[in-house]
Amino acid sequence: MTADHSIRPISISVHAARLSYAGAALFDALDFALPAGQTTCLLGPSGVGKTSLLRLVAGLEGAGAVVCSDGGKLPGRYAWMAQQDLLLPWLTVTGNLMLGARLRGERPDRARADGLLQLVGLAGRGDDRPASLSGGMRQRAALARTLMEDRPVVLMDEPFSALDAITRYQLQDAAAELLAGRTVMLVTHDPLEALRLGHRIHVMAGRPARLDEALEPAGHPPRDPRDPAILALQAELLTRLVSAKAATA
Amino acid sequence: MSGRAGIPAPLRGLIVAAGLAAAWQAVVWLTGAPHYILPAPGTVLEALVENAALLAENTGTTAAEILLGLALGTLLGGASALVMDYARTVRRWLMPVLVVSQAVPVFALAPLLVLWLGFGIASKVAMATLIIYFPVTAAFLDGLRRTEPGWTDLAHSMDATRWSALRHIRMPAALPSFASGLRVATAVAPIGAVVGEWVGSSSGLGYLMLNANSRGQTDLMFAALAVLAVLAVALYFTVDRLLVRALPWIAESGAEHRINA
Numbered sequence: 001m002t003a004d005h006s007i008r009p010i011s012i013s014v015h016a017a018r019l020s021y022a023g024a025a026l027f028d029a030l031d032f033a034l035p036a037g038q039t040t041c042l043l044g045p046s047g048v049g050k051t052s053l054l055r056l057v058a059g060l061e062g063a064g065a066v067v068c069s070d071g072g073k074l075p076g077r078y079a080w081m082a083q084q085d086l087l088l089p090w091l092t093v094t095g096n097l098m099l100g101a102r103l104r105g106e107r108p109d110r111a112r113a114d115g116l117l118q119l120v121g122l123a124g125r126g127d128d129r130p131a132s133l134s135g136g137m138r139q140r141a142a143l144a145r146t147l148m149e150d151r152p153v154v155l156m157d158e159p160f161s162a163l164d165a166i167t168r169y170q171l172q173d174a175a176a177e178l179l180a181g182r183t184v185m186l187v188t189h190d191p192l193e194a195l196r197l198g199h200r201i202h203v204m205a206g207r208p209a210r211l212d213e214a215l216e217p218a219g220h221p222p223r224d225p226r227d228p229a230i231l232a233l234q235a236e237l238l239t240r241l242v243s244a245k246a247a248t249a
Numbered sequence: 250m251s252g253r254a255g256i257p258a259p260l261r262g263l264i265v266a267a268g269l270a271a272a273w274q275a276v277v278w279l280t281g282a283p284h285y286i287l288p289a290p291g292t293v294l295e296a297l298v299e300n301a302a303l304l305a306e307n308t309g310t311t312a313a314e315i316l317l318g319l320a321l322g323t324l325l326g327g328a329s330a331l332v333m334d335y336a337r338t339v340r341r342w343l344m345p346v347l348v349v350s351q352a353v354p355v356f357a358l359a360p361l362l363v364l365w366l367g368f369g370i371a372s373k374v375a376m377a378t379l380i381i382y383f384p385v386t387a388a389f390l391d392g393l394r395r396t397e398p399g400w401t402d403l404a405h406s407m408d409a410t411r412w413s414a415l416r417h418i419r420m421p422a423a424l425p426s427f428a429s430g431l432r433v434a435t436a437v438a439p440i441g442a443v444v445g446e447w448v449g450s451s452s453g454l455g456y457l458m459l460n461a462n463s464r465g466q467t468d469l470m471f472a473a474l475a476v477l478a479v480l481a482v483a484l485y486f487t488v489d490r491l492l493v494r495a496l497p498w499i500a501e502s503g504a505e506h507r508i509n510a
Contacts, residue, residue: 080406
């Protein structure tokens with residue numbers, strides 16, 4: 001169930017992305033790419049426009065050309081995961097997983113929802129309402145809902161930042177395993193999270209913002225945070241982030 | 250809510266009622282007010298028992314007016330909010346009309362409604378409907394327009410149509426607001442019915458009070474008032490309980506806006 005049958009990875013390139021906020025350009029003529037089947041992380045100081053860039057890729061705001069490698073369009077082929085779990089409080093956990101099908105007027109696949117709940121460690125909680133789950137469990141449910149959509153592209157906006165350290169660590173493991181093979185764009189403010197999960201890591205800085213050359217750590221996600229090489233890269237990323245903050249302010 | 254203090258809520262209510270009655274009796278004793286100005290609680294209780302059948306019959310009329318008004322006002326209010334949410338043009342044209350309609354006191358409209366709809370139940374139902382319509386419309390529309398933006402993004406990623414997002418996300422999400430509007434409406438609904446009865450009617454608690462007043466039966470007037478109060482409170486708590494039961498997730502998720510505590 002992990003590496004999905006139907007998923008054919010696509011890469012995405014964004015050209016001339018542009019977004020102004022209150023008259024000032026957050027970013028302008030920005031180009032970047034999301035390689036097929038890889039996780040691209042976006043780090044940067046708050047307010048630099050990371051989330052806006054993610055929303056631009058999703059077609060929620062801004063202007064720019066979002067081109068998929070197979071010539072198709074991105075809407076309808078991406079799944080969305082945000083910092084808040086966005087679970088609907090009136091639906092059960094299973095109901096939340098089947099929300100996409102309901103919204104599209106399709107037949108919801110309950111068996112698949114149950115399987116995904118098991119996969120994220122929520123077996124037996126399908127009939128509970130979100131309010132009865134802990135923060136970590138709710139975010140697991142959100143991850144399951146994201147997987148339920150079964151899309152080749154996954155856009156994630158600080159999905160684990162509201163969780164405690166241990167829960168975050170466990171969910172990063174789960175996400176790395178379950179999202180393998182998909183084209184993922186992950187916005188985060190945690191350098192270690194980017195190093196654990198990302199194939200490519202960009203730091204976004206400046207006004208209008210630019211992306212630096214991608215950092216490509218060796219090995220496969222989820223990487224071991226105790227690995228000295230990873231810790232050295234974390235130090236480097238922190239240095240980059242400090243200068244990014246100075247460049248953006 | 251109950252459960253926090255040692256004394257259960259119903260008992261607390263009884264104690265408060267008994268305290269008020271005692272204060273009332275004390276005023277009667279201290280001032281020596283004649284019974285046709287301020288009857289003692291015991292006298293009112295007597296009038297209540299003596300006129301039980303009469304009171305019951307008129308309570309039925311008033312209750313029917315309130316319930317019909319509540320049903321109509323809620324339906325119309327809910328539908329208006331949906332239409333105004335869906336069509337921006339309609340909202341732009343209708344919202345000022347709504348606000349102006351609220352600026353005109355319903356009491357001032359009562360004689361007109363009686364003139365147009367007659368002395369029967371219709372004019373009172375119309376009054377109650379009018380008074381209920383606005384809080385329901387305003388609260389529901391407000392709820393519909395304040396959908397959590399994250400849910401809208403999620404719906405977008407799931408290729409929701411405008412209609413399916415409304416049906417599966419925005420409408421249920423607005424139900425807590427709708428419920429608080431309905432609670433306010435329930436609290437004010439009896440006003441509409443009774444004012445209608447005062448202007449012109451042949452039955453109902455308001456009619457009974459007016460009639461008793463003109464005949465100097467102050468005790469009966471007080472008895473009718475007491476019944477009206479009990480009716481209003483019972484109605485409010487019934488609606489409140491029904492809403493809590495119909496929307497259990499509101500209490501669980503803390504998304505509640507209740508006016509009682």
